[in-house]
Amino acid sequence: MLTLDRLGRRFANGTQALQGASLRIGQGDFVALLGPSGCGKSTLLRLIAGLDAPDQGRLVWDGGAAPAPGEIGFVFQDATLLPWADAADNVFLPLRLRGRDRRSAAPEIQAALARVGLERFAQARPRELSGGMRMRVSIARALVTRPRLLLMDEPFAALDEFTRFRLQEDLLTLWRELGCTVVFVTHSTYEACFLARRIVLMTPRPGRIATEIDSSLSHGPETRLAPAYTALVAEVTHAMQAAMSSPPPPGPGDAPR
Amino acid sequence: MIRLAPYLFAAFFLVLWEIAVRVSGVPEYLVPGPVAIVGAFRADPLLFLTSLASTLGVTATAIVVSAVLGVVLALVMQASPLARAAFQPWTVVLQVTPIVAIAPLVIVWVGDPFASVVICATIIAFFPVFSATAAGLAAAPADLLDLFRLNGAGRWATLRLLRLPVALPYFLAGLRISGGLALVGAVSAEIVAGSGGVASGLAYRILEAGYRLQVARMFAALALLSASGVAINAALGALAHALLRRRGEA
Ligand SMILES: Nc1ncnc2c1ncn2[C@@H]1O[C@H](COP(=O)(O)OP(=O)(O)O)[C@@H](O)[C@H]1O
Ligand SMILES: [Mg+2]
Numbered sequence: 037m038l039t040l041d042r043l044g045r046r047f048a049n050g051t052q053a054l055q056g057a058s059l060r061i062g063q064g065d066f067v068a069l070l071g072p073s074g075c076g077k078s079t080l081l082r083l084i085a086g087l088d089a090p091d092q093g094r095l096v097w098d099g100g101a102a103p104a105p106g107e108i109g110f111v112f113q114d115a116t117l118l119p120w121a122d123a124a125d126n127v128f129l130p131l132r133l134r135g136r137d138r139r140s141a142a143p144e145i146q147a148a149l150a151r152v153g154l155e156r157f158a159q160a161r162p163r164e165l166s167g168g169m170r171m172r173v174s175i176a177r178a179l180v181t182r183p184r185l186l187l188m189d190e191p192f193a194a195l196d197e198f199t200r201f202r203l204q205e206d207l208l209t210l211w212r213e214l215g216c217t218v219v220f221v222t223h224s225t226y227e228a229c230f231l232a233r234r235i236v237l238m239t240p241r242p243g244r245i246a247t248e249i250d251s252s253l254s255h256g257p258e259t260r261l262a263p264a265y266t267a268l269v270a271e272v273t274h275a276m277q278a279a280m281s282s283p284p285p286p287g288p289g290d291a292p293r
Numbered sequence: 294m295i296r297l298a299p300y301l302f303a304a305f306f307l308v309l310w311e312i313a314v315r316v317s318g319v320p321e322y323l324v325p326g327p328v329a330i331v332g333a334f335r336a337d338p339l340l341f342l343t344s345l346a347s348t349l350g351v352t353a354t355a356i357v358v359s360a361v362l363g364v365v366l367a368l369v370m371q372a373s374p375l376a377r378a379a380f381q382p383w384t385v386v387l388q389v390t391p392i393v394a395i396a397p398l399v400i401v402w403v404g405d406p407f408a409s410v411v412i413c414a415t416i417i418a419f420f421p422v423f424s425a426t427a428a429g430l431a432a433a434p435a436d437l438l439d440l441f442r443l444n445g446a447g448r449w450a451t452l453r454l455l456r457l458p459v460a461l462p463y464f465l466a467g468l469r470i471s472g473g474l475a476l477v478g479a480v481s482a483e484i485v486a487g488s489g490g491v492a493s494g495l496a497y498r499i500l501e502a503g504y505r506l507q508v509a510r511m512f513a514a515l516a517l518l519s520a521s522g523v524a525i526n527a528a529l530g531a532l533a534h535a536l537l538r539r540r541g542e543a
Contacts, residue, residue: 087439105445112436120458120540132454133444161541181444 037063037098037185037217038084044092044242045079053079055242056093063098066211066218068232070225070276076243077221081187084219085110103185106134109178109216111188115170117162117177123149124158127176134181148176151210168199175207179214186211188220192227201260204230208255225276229253229268230260237272237279246279325509330516333509341498345517348479348494351407352525355414355475360468362415363423371430371456372448388420392478396485406486410494413485414478418471425467429460462542465533472525480518495521 038061045054053076061067069077082088083095085108097103117126124145131141149155152172162170171191178186192200208231211218222228228235229251237246251268259265307327314326321329334341366384370377396413403409433455441451483496495514502510 082439085439085443087442105443108443110440110443112440114436116434116436116440118437118455118458120542129454130440130444133441133446133450163541 037061037065039096039098040080040084040093041096042093043080043083043090043095045076045083045088045090052242054083054090054244056244057238058093059236059245059248061217061219064215064217066208066231066233067220068228068235069219069221069238070228070235070272071223071238071243072240072280073223075238075240077223077238078189080238080243081110081189081219081221084108084185085187103183106130106181107184109181109183109186111171111174111178111186111191113190113193115162115167115174117170117173119162122159122161123154123165123173123176126162126173127180129177130181144180148180149173151179151213152176152206166199167195168203171195171203172206175210179210182214184216186216186218188218190221190223193222193224200227205255207231225269225272229265229272235272237275239279239282246282247275249275322506322508325512329509330512333507334513334517341495341513341517344493344495344498344514345521348476348483348496348518349521351410351414351479351483351494352472352475352521354411355418355479356468356472356525358411358415359418359471359475360422360464363419363467363471364426364464366423367426367430367460368452370427371452384420384423387416390416392417392481393485396482399482400486410479410482410486413482414475417478417481418475421470421474422464422467425463425470426460429463430456432463433459458540461540462533462537465529465536469526469529469533472529473522476518476522476525 040057040059040061043054043057044052046052057076057080059067069080071077079088083090086102095102117123118129121129127145127148128136128138128141131144132138146155146158149158152175154169154172154176157165157169157173160169162173165173174191192203195203204227207218220228220231222231230253233251235249235251237249238244239246249268249272253259253262253264253268256262311326311328314321314324314329325333366380370380392413395416396409399412399416400406400409403412433451437455438451441455446454479494480496483494484500487497487500495518498514499511502508502514
């Protein structure tokens with residue numbers, strides 16, 4: 037679907053957030069970007085979304101053209117719902133911005149809400165919903181345009197563990213049903229190992245891809261206790277320790293302070 | 294009991310005031326008691342009420358004008374960083390200049406008494422509603438702005454569906470402060486203008502009664518002014534509450 041070719045991003049204040057980040061994202065993949073806070077994960081996700089431009093390297097989309105608006109769904113760490121709009125109107129927003137009228141969009145809105153298990157909460161305002169339900173609305177909002185690529189930036193980091201586990205399981209179900217490509221940013225090794233088919237480890241700033249680890253974990257009722265899962269977590273933990281101490285690549289680093 | 298407390302306190306205070314005035318025997322032309330003040334009002338209620346209407350008319354006009362100007366200028370600044378850089382420092386000058394210092398100039402230049410008083414009231418009422426609206430327009434969360442961009446939203450759609458609704462509570466809070474200041478501005482301008490002004494507002498009644506040493510009438514006009522201030526504040530508060538409640542936020 038997409039190749040990242042030695043991407044670099046240096047902000048105006050001199051922070052080199054990314055340097056030489058290369059990665060291939062296949063159609064239908066579920067990729068977890070794993071790395072410590074501040075290593076440039078969000079920056080990389082924003083480059084993929086086209087919200088920011090790299091100042092070194094390039095992004096190459098299979099088939100040439102970058103996705104049109106609506107072909108990329110984005111889920112943020114906070115649900116970022118419009119507080120004055122109910123769940124259905126929040127889900128409607130991306131369609132509305134692309135000129136659809138509310139009546140013709142109603143079936144899609146209802147279907148997106150049903151996908152995340154909120155068909156009975158269409159009329160609810162965000163403040164009447166729990167944190168987990170708000171995140172579900174946010175996911176429905178990202179799915180309503182039927183995106184080919186779903187980008188998620190630590191979407192479950194602010195939720196309690198029970199809610200997080202439920203949402204992780206439901207996200208996997210959705211991914212299998214929809215067959216879209218997911219890039220999921222997290223700083224949790226456990227979360228990355230549970231969700232992803234491919235775990236991409238990033239080095240501390242300036243962020244670079246340190247290692248990629250493929251997973252063939254099969255999901256059942258007790259996956260979180262399965263030896264295969266704990267073995268994967270151990271493998272990724274060791275790889276992360278190595279990545280944390282790997283020297284930065286040659287070339288311009290941070291400006292001296 | 295807690296809800297009644299302010300009224301009980303007022304009643305207690307008024308009774309104490311009346312008793313003190315009677316017991317001490319201070320002459321009424323120096324310190325009138327509440328009874329004498331009400332008497333002064335009842336001697337000429339029509340005059341007081343027309344004056345009240347005049348002052349409220351000036352105040353309401355100033356509130357509307359500053360709300361419109363404040364929102365328009367905030368929108369211009371939001372749309373153009375150049376405009377922001379050019380105006381921002383100067384709006385503070387308006388805010389820090391004492392209105393009584395500008396009022397004589399405005400009165401000389403404008404000529405029309407009603408317009409000059411409205412302009413003075415607007416000058417001091419403008420700043421809170423303007424700066425609150427400007428802050429509100431800039432308060433849209435970065436993630437939501439990204440979401441709008443990601444879905445190809447233009448400037449107009451972003452303004453209408455995100456920036457304006459986010460700014461609404463800020464605007465209403467600013468408007469409430471501006472409401473009180475509009476009254477202060479109207480009164481100050483009337484006082485400065487004296488008989489050369491509209492010569493019909495409550496402030497003019499205070500001036501007039503002052504020249505004639507009719508202290509009870511001064512107090513009656515003053516009480517009406519305070520009541521107006523409280524009423525304006527409550528009305529704008531109720532407006533904000535109603536609008537935000539319709540959005541499910543109050
Ligand atoms: N707009 C920006 N301007 C300057 N520095 C930034 C900006 N955005 C991010 N950074 C810096 O770049 C680094 C990487 O940020 P980010 O991609 O958000 O990290 P992560 O998501 O992995 O925690 C951090 O040091 C951050 O402070
Ligand atoms: Mg981040």
